[in-house]
Amino acid sequence: MTHFGLEQIALLLGIVGFACFAGPIVMRLTGRAQAEPFGSSKSLRSPLWWAGFLLTIAAIFLQRMASQQGG
Numbered sequence: 001m002t003h004f005g006l007e008q009i010a011l012l013l014g015i016v017g018f019a020c021f022a023g024p025i026v027m028r029l030t031g032r033a034q035a036e037p038f039g040s041s042k043s044l045r046s047p048l049w050w051a052g053f054l055l056t057i058a059a060i061f062l063q064r065m066a067s068q069q070g071g
Contacts, residue, residue: 006066014059020052 024046027033 006062006069010059010062010066013055013062017052017055017059020048020055024048 024033028035
């Protein structure tokens with residue numbers, strides 16, 4: 001069984017969080033999703049945006065914990 005440290009978990013959460021942020025943008029740029037009307041701010045209310053936000057905050061928190069523990 002592979003042992004994952006806080007740094008590896010933080011990296012994984014950071015990657016998943018970034019994918020949650022970047023996924024809708026890439027889908028709009030490639031034409032697989034329509035952009036919201038100008039000024040609607042609908043993307044800020046989407047569950048995917050909030051998931052990306054929370055995962056990124058968790059990754060930052062875990063990375064700080066790992067650096068305080070000395071690796």
